Amino acid sequence: MNLFVLACVLIGVLALTAPRRPRLAQLTFLIVAAFILTNKVYSPQFVIWLIPLLALARPRWRDFLIWQTLEALHWAAVWMYLGQVTSGGVSQHNIDMPYYVLAVVFHMAATGYLMARVALEIWNPGHDVVRRHGTDDPQGGPFEGLPDRLRVDLLHPRPPYCHGGRRPQMPDVAVVGSGPNGLAAAVTLARAGLKVHVYEAAPTPGGGLRTAELIEPGHLHDVCSAVHPMALASPFFRQFELSRRIRLEVPDVSYGTPLDGGRAALAYRSLERTVAGLGRDGGAFGRLMAPLVQRADGVADLTLNQLLRVPRDPVAAALFGIRVLEQGSGLWG
Numbered sequence: 001m002n003l004f005v006l007a008c009v010l011i012g013v014l015a016l017t018a019p020r021r022p023r024l025a026q027l028t029f030l031i032v033a034a035f036i037l038t039n040k041v042y043s044p045q046f047v048i049w050l051i052p053l054l055a056l057a058r059p060r061w062r063d064f065l066i067w068q069t070l071e072a073l074h075w076a077a078v079w080m081y082l083g084q085v086t087s088g089g090v091s092q093h094n095i096d097m098p099y100y101v102l103a104v105v106f107h108m109a110a111t112g113y114l115m116a117r118v119a120l121e122i123w124n125p126g127h128d129v130v131r132r133h134g135t136d137d138p139q140g141g142p143f144e145g146l147p148d149r150l151r152v153d154l155l156h157p158r159p160p161y162c163h164g165g166r167r168p169q170m171p172d173v174a175v176v177g178s179g180p181n182g183l184a185a186a187v188t189l190a191r192a193g194l195k196v197h198v199y200e201a202a203p204t205p206g207g208g209l210r211t212a213e214l215i216e217p218g219h220l221h222d223v224c225s226a227v228h229p230m231a232l233a234s235p236f237f238r239q240f241e242l243s244r245r246i247r248l249e250v251p252d253v254s255y256g257t258p259l260d261g262g263r264a265a266l267a268y269r270s271l272e273r274t275v276a277g278l279g280r281d282g283g284a285f286g287r288l289m290a291p292l293v294q295r296a297d298g299v300a301d302l303t304l305n306q307l308l309r310v311p312r313d314p315v316a317a318a319l320f321g322i323r324v325l326e327q328g329s330g331l332w333g
């Protein structure tokens with residue numbers, strides 16, 4: 001009982017000090033799991049309480065299946081050990097104490113591990129798969145989307161005195177500039193549970209991505225960027241389902257390059273059509289581009305990400321790297 005009360009106090013501290021209010025399912029999972037671990041009676045069927053709670057608190061298949069495998073072993077161990085105790089049968093048909101204790105240790109370690117993972121996701125909401133997509137607490141009922149009333153910030157304690165006796169709304173992060181990069185950073189940090197302030201010097205947000213009546217009223221112009229070739233491929237915009245939210249015009253000809261003699265090389269969305277239009281240079285262009293087109297996702301992952309990481313598709317990275325080296329060196333042409 002004392003251990004359970006202590007666990008509840010710790011869960012309360014965790015809830016109050018987390019950067020963002022935990023989801024109801026996370027807290028319920030932690031409390032029920034703590035009860036199961038500290039309760040002096042344990043029945044194997046208690047695990048059934050945890051299954052729906054874990055599915056809501058931490059919907060991840062790998063850990064769920066490992067945990068369930070260990071629970072199934074524990075369940076079998078309980079009955080085989082009881083069989084040995086009650087029937088006094090030989091241990092080759094049942095199991096004796098050391099194996100039973102081992103199964104109990106596995107069961108407790110697996111439950112403790114899941115509790116630790118849920119607690120870590122409460123401390124770092126950016127790793128919570130449910131919140132990663134911008135939802136607050138789907139099972140929270142009336143709590144969903146509500147602001148936090150009480151929060152103890154251990155890492156950034158608020159100053160005790162302030163003007164007017166009210167606590168200042170100090171952000172965790174200040175982002176200067178509301179251009180596409182500033183806004184992307186701000187959204188990512190806010191989703192991770194931090195309080196973010198965006199400061200913008202211009203009268204309207206958006207930076208170089210703004211559209212405004214620059215020349216005469218009623219005529220809209222893009223202030224800087226008008227063409228967004230990687231918008232649909234960008235992992236950041238994919239997360240936001242950009243293509244579902246706004247209508248992007250996709251031209252038939254992606255780009256063109258003027259050539260001598262009034263001719264032009266045109267790049268279409270179809271590689272075959274582009275190759276066909278390039279005449280005798282088409283074959284070389286097709287050989288250059290086809291492997292990259294086939295691995296377009298890998299190329300986008302490489303080129304739209306920071307480079308200090310292992311690429312998800314090393315073959316695409318190698319194909320891309322070889323082509324860049326070839327074109328940027330004396331080998332080209």
Ligand SMILES: Cc1cc2nc3c(=O)[nH]c(=O)nc-3n(C[C@H](O)[C@H](O)[C@H](O)COP(=O)(O)OP(=O)(O)OC[C@H]3O[C@@H](n4cnc5c(N)ncnc54)[C@H](O)[C@@H]3O)c2cc1C
Nearest residue numbers: 177178179180181182199200201202207208224225226227
């Ligand atoms: C003429 C032109 C055409 C372009 N065309 C394209 C295109 O077609 N396609 C494409 O992909 N890219 C294009 N670009 C590039 C694209 O616009 C930029 O890469 C992009 O806007 C950079 O975004 P950012 O968030 O880093 O900065 P910005 O978009 O420049 O945003 C910076 C923001 O910070 C604000 N700010 C600056 N200092 C302060 C301060 N001290 N306090 C508060 N606020 C501040 C500014 O007011 C601005 O709103 C073009 C650029 C130019 C100049």
